[in-house]
Amino acid sequence: MRISKKAKKENRNKILDISANLFLEKGYQETTTRNIAVKAGMASGTMFNYFPSKEALAMTLVSEALTKGREAYVRRRTGKEEFAEDLFILITSELRQLKPYRKYIGPVIESGMSLFPKPTVSSEGEKIRQEHLEIVQEAITRHGCSSAPEFILLNLYWSLYLGIIAFWLNDESRNQEETLAFIDYSLHLFSGTIGDSSNR
């Protein structure tokens, strides 16, 4: 039966759900893969049939949230924004979706979306990076031409982007309002490197 086959694969969602709850309760580091297994009623090795590592499991949560954020961005944008405004919508849309995980997700993002690529290829993180940068690249070509090789530009952007996420994670102001200023500032700075006529 095909139905049962797919029903089985929703074990995967169960694992994701339970993990998200445990991470939120106890934190990422403090939650062991055995904790997850026990709460899910499975053997300690089973979750590794679904996810190659604890980090990949957590990155799946991040990835799904970011994807939802990007979808919201596509719905929300009018296509007439200036450069910085466009990316501002993208990033805030992503952060809104990430919010439920904000408490514990720092170490996951740090190693999963890192500036410092590992030999241990975290393919989920690479996917996230590519999908996000693709949008940025589009935005760059849509507005004016760049003053530097795209390669350099995107590296620079990724630094700023991770900096924004890090800022947001630590931002204890109400609803992380200070982050908005930080995003705005970062993006206007960045848009200064693009040949866009209207920045600020």
Add this chain to the structure above:
Amino acid sequence: MRISKKAKKENRNKILDISANLFLEKGYQETTTRNIAVKAGMASGTMFNYFPSKEALAMTLVSEALTKGREAYVRRRTGKEEFAEDLFILITSELRQLKPYRKYIGPVIESGMSLFPKPTVSSEGEKIRQEHLEIVQEAITRHGCSSAPEFILLNLYWSLYLGIIAFWLNDESRNQEETLAFIDYSLHLFSGTIGDSSNR
């Protein structure tokens, strides 16, 4: 005897030396703390009397190199540079000192100097951050006034700084020459936020 006491403490340097060699040979992750202990002729727990963790041990190497780099910077600068040029000298001086460790140091810097601060306080990394940012802060106040709160500015800078280091680590061009362009680009971007009259 006080002498012997100090002689003992130079066990510490022995550990650092041996570690640096092993890391270079086999990589950071692949070198186990037991490897280090064996090669140093000590018990497996002894190095933890000198360093709180394997990461802290490696961060000590980084920290010493960066300090040497900053010293070289102080010697090298004339005090008449414009803003971006000044920081350019600082960063290249640091990277020159870091070069011997370039092969394996990525994961250490990633977690030790991370944008994403841990509850597990990596005090060595915090020290590095503060010492570096102090110089940057000085440079900012020396040249023109900032257009944003210093807090935001320094966060932004740290993102760019880590981005530069990450770029450098992956730069396979001869003598990492491309990194120079990247630094230049990053810093001119950043100096756009400062009220400096002459940028580029």
Add this chain to the structure above:
DNA sequence: GCTTTAATGTGAGTGCGCTCATTTTTGTCT
């Protein structure tokens, strides 16, 4: 020298993420 006290070294033990040979379950074909 001899004893005392503090500093340092020791290595079996712990819990972690993860592996993998084996067992159990599932879906298909007669």
Add this chain to the structure above:
DNA sequence: AGACAAAAATGAGCGCACTCACATTAAAGC
């Protein structure tokens, strides 16, 4: 239903960084 192969679950075991109760050594007081 029963036989069979493919898929999934299992949990003992591994190597890791790190801990800690104890052994060893060194410095100081007598």
